[in-house]
Amino acid sequence: MIDTEALVEQFGLTACIQCGKCTGGCPVSPKSALNPRALVYQMLRGEGFELVSREELWDCTTCSTCGLRCPKGVKAVDLIIGLRGQWIESGKIPTTLRAPLTATLNQGNPLVLPREDRSLWADGLNVKNVAEGADVAMFVCCENAYDPRVQPMPRALVNLLRAAQVDFGTLGLEEQCCGSEIRRLGESGLYEYLRDDNLDKFRQAGIQKMVTTSPHCMNVFKNEYAGAGFTVEHYTQMLARLIAEGKIKFSKRMETVVTYQDPCFLGKQNGIYDEPRAVLKSIPGVKFVDMDRSRERSVCCEGGGGRMWLEGTNNKVRLANDRVAQALETGAKVLATACPFCFLTLSDAVIATGHENDLRVMDILQIANEAL
Amino acid sequence: MPSSALVIGGGIAGIQAALDIADAGFHVFLVEKEPSIGGRMSQLDKTFPTLDCSACILTPKMVDVSRHPDIELLTYSEVIDVKRNGSSFRAIVRKKPRYVDITKCTGCGSCAEACRLRGRIADTFNAGMGKRAAIYVPFPQAVPLKYTVDPTKCVFVTRGVCGKTQVCKEACKAEAIDFSQKEELVEVEAAAIVAATGFDPFNAALKPELGYGVYPNVITSLQFERLSSASGPTAGKILLNGKEPEEIAFVQCVGSRDETTGNLYCSRVCCMVTAKHAHLAKEKIHHAKVTVFYADVRAFGKGFEEFYDRVRAEGVRYQRGYVSEIYQRGDKLVVRAEDTLIGKPTETSADMVVLGIGLVPRPETNQVAGLLGLENSSDGFLAEAHPKMRPVDTAVDGVYLAGCVQGPKDIPDTVAHAKAAAAATIVRLRQQTTDHRLQRTDVRVLTT
Structure with a gap:
């Protein structure tokens, strides 16, 4: 049995008003039993918490959308990490x-x-x-x-x-x-x-x-x-910055339509939305087009929070597959990203959905290097 | 000692305070920075919970102001300096050039019809939902009903030339248009000041997850007011791009109770505004599926809970849980939330999403505070002298607050607050008036 009182204090959970903004925005909640709001509530009830059969705790990608949108400053993602910590400490490591x-x-x-x-x-x-x-x-x-x-x-x-x-x-x-x-x-x-x-x-x-x-x-x-x-x-x-200063100049053209997956740790968590787009737009020939769900409304690829080594409780639905479909909707031929985890999950998704000939996943580094 | 008061701001708070002070026999300078008085209330369609028409209850008071012998109205003007002079104040007011001589303008509108930019400029009165000309009256019941040239848009003002001839000038039979007008500084002396500068609606673009500014069918509650208003751009029809929405989602607490925006307070009006809008949506589009996303419904005023009951009985569905994200699927919007009562994430499709935006301090609030030596409360609105016992007084003797400049209020609370500010002003003016005493009556003993 977990000491919920200690967790309530450690993560400031009394601030929670149970509005559900966290669970409503959680990219995995529709495919998993993971419910950040309900987890917080179970801590607040103070009647203890059992980790047994709560495998959904390993579904969290730590994209942090829950905490970033919380109107009361509660970081449900930190509670989930804390609960994972108790799990690891118990020795029953996945x-x-x-x-x-x-x-x-x-x-x-x-x-x-x-x-x-x-x-x-x-x-x-x-x-x-x-x-x-x-x-x-x-x-x-x-x-x-x-x-x-x-x-x-x-x-x-x-x-x-x-x-x-x-x-x-x-x-x-x-x-x-x-x-x-x-x-x-x-x-x-x-x-x-x-x-x-x-x-x-x-x-x-x-x-x-x-x-x-x-x-x-x-x-x-x-x-x-x-x-x-x-x-x-x-x-x-x-x-x-180097491009803006004229220190990097591109000599080759890349005549193609490019869209971009915002990595959660770059975009949502650090507000870096414009720079990756600026690099892509500076490459001669590139026609840049955003997906509908982009920037603050981007969707996680499910590669973060240790998910590279964990399949999760529901591998029938993969967010990366949805992302590939959304990228194709834009008419893009290249799905760019700026994170090795995104690159790998999206590359797998392109293969899994049979779109190897329609969409190429590339890191911005590859695109920029090819255009040098 | 002058027996005058200066009221800054001509919304319903400033109007009510000015009328009460003037009715008590004191002189009032009412300064409004927009071309017309009326403020936010003039933009509203119906008012909750009684559903009486906002303009119908506001415009008679606006007319009263314009006709009151003891109110001097200074519209399109701003207070730019205030100095204390003993127990009174000297204020400098900048009268901005309208480029229209208001003694000549008859309000006929020929100029606006002739304007080359007619139908090209986003209409701020209609919250950007309609278009107007570069010479305009904000709304047909404006007081004064005089045209004003928008100096940021009029080509003649910004570039010094507009086609071969100035068509507005040619169209004006009254010869009221005068581009040689310059701004004018005037000084007024007053023994009391009422700050009634109001609020701004929250900028919904600061909640990027809700897609405001991305999707034309995500609108704010203020825009819904204009759509619903008979004097609005769609003559009261709920239409977007000429189409009636069949599924409408209302989103509560946008920019209120929210650390991510820095606005920790409840804006007090949005729950009822949304209930009213949900009612209007159902009234105007009977078959519409209307869902309100909320976390707590605050229906605390007289008749409010009963109105909330009525709206649900009319078929409006309340789903508990804040909206976390809005995106597009096909030609529909998708509203993502958690239904917290069943503990499941939900996707609700919508043709129109209305964001219940909160009330925030206007940018000018701090300017006014600086001029008058006032302090902000932690929410950014201006601080009253005591939160319970002195709700309209400030730390500065002779300066009073009326309406939303002190914090979010609905119309009844604003009017009550303004009347209290007027009472406080009258007390002060009365105390400084020594030249006459009212005749008192004595107790007359009737039994022997």
Whole structure:
């Protein structure tokens, strides 16, 4: 039995007026038993809470729409993460999470791959180590570093930064998981270890400015690493600025219609809506068109909050499939995004829905790099 | 010592305060920054819970103001400076040029019909739902019924040239149009000031999840008033793009009780405004499916709960749960919410969504506060001297508040507040008037 009183206090749940704005906006609530409002109410009832058969807690993608729209400042997503934490603490860790969590502790990544392979993505690029002195540290992200489907993204960023004559380096084999998804899975102990260890490494390398390829890494550094002592931005912010300053110029045309999936951790959670669109619109030949549900009304791809390693209670309905259909409705031939999780979920969805020949999922990095 | 009062703002609060003060025998300067008095109430169709027509109860008072020998009306004017002078005030008022001589203008409207921009400019009185010319009266019952050139839109004002000839000037038989008018500064002296500058409707675009500004069929409650009004752009028909909606969703608490907008307060009127709109929708489109999305219904005034009961009996469905998102599917809007009473997320289709927007302080509120030395309460409205015992007084002696400048109010509360402000003003003016005493009567003993 969970001590609900402690959770009520920890997450300020007495502010809740049970209006349902959270559940009404939750992207997974229509396909899952997950009901953020009802969860808050069960805490407020003060009659205890059993985790048994509440598997829907693992359906949350931590897109944070619930908390961002709450009129009373309640962050239901934080309560869900707190409840996941109690679950993890009980030792009954969902099977598919065990290897990623163990590998993150031992190898610094949830992809269950060796630490010494972390720089394979950069083979032949001769990217220097930031510790040798560089204006900007490029944080690669585990997904981008190890997964061959998204390894082209950091390679493209290297190319773009070089074209703009930005002095940058990476942490090389010293880079490890940022802990964003680990924290959202409720593994707060492992998250705190990663955060402290990373902060030490960043300090030792003398990092002042950082650019990330993933919105998830950016978000955790910017909003959750207290006292980080460095500035961090997502690559779309940096590219938009470099393009505006004339430091990146595109010589090739891309005659196609492009739409864009707002990553929740970039858009909704950090208000970065304009920069990715500015980059896309600056590419010669691109006809940009937004989906109806975009920006603040964008829909999660279901890749966040640890969902890369969890199927969830209902895999018959996939939001990424809906997104592909919505992208096709716009007449777009390219569905752009700016997040490795979005890229992977949407790429799978294009295949699952049989639209490989109609729609190409691309990261903005790939599009910009191809147009150089 | 002047026996005059200055009333700033010519909405129903300022009108009522001015009439009461003047009826008590004191002189009133009533300053209104728009071309006409009437304020927000003049934009309303029916009033809850009695459903009497807003214009029918407001316009007689507007006319009373214009005819009152003790009220000096300064429309299209703004107070730009106030200095204390002993126990009275000296205020400087800027009279903006109308480019129309109001002593000559007969209000015939030939100028607006001739204007090259006729039917091209978003009509603010109609909350953007209709179009007007660059020379206009805000509404047919305007007081004064005099035309005004919109200086931000008139091509002759902005560019110095409008075609080969000024068609408005040619059309005006009264020769009232005068582009050589300049702004004029005047000074007024008053022993008391009533601030009655009102409120603004909440800007619904600040709630991006609701799609206002994205979908033309997502409108605000103020726009619904104009659609429903017989004097509005559709002559009282509920039409969007010429079509009658069959499914209408009303969304409560837009911009009120909401940390994300910084407006923590309840706007007090929206529950009843929406109940009234739901009733009007059902009355005008009998077969319409009307759903109200709410979290708490606040029907606290006289006759309000009974009206709420009536509206539900008329077939309006109340679904508990705030609307979280609005998007499009095919040619319908989808309203996403949770039905909190059954604990399930819902999608409700709609042809029209009406956002029950709250009341917020006008941008000018802080300007007025600065001029008069007043303070804001934490909600941004102006602070009264004591929340219970001095509801119209302020921290500044001789300055009083009337109506929504102090906080959201419905019409009955606004009128009551304005009458209280007038009483406080009259007390002050009376205390400073020493030249005559009223004749008193004594108790006469009848039994021996």
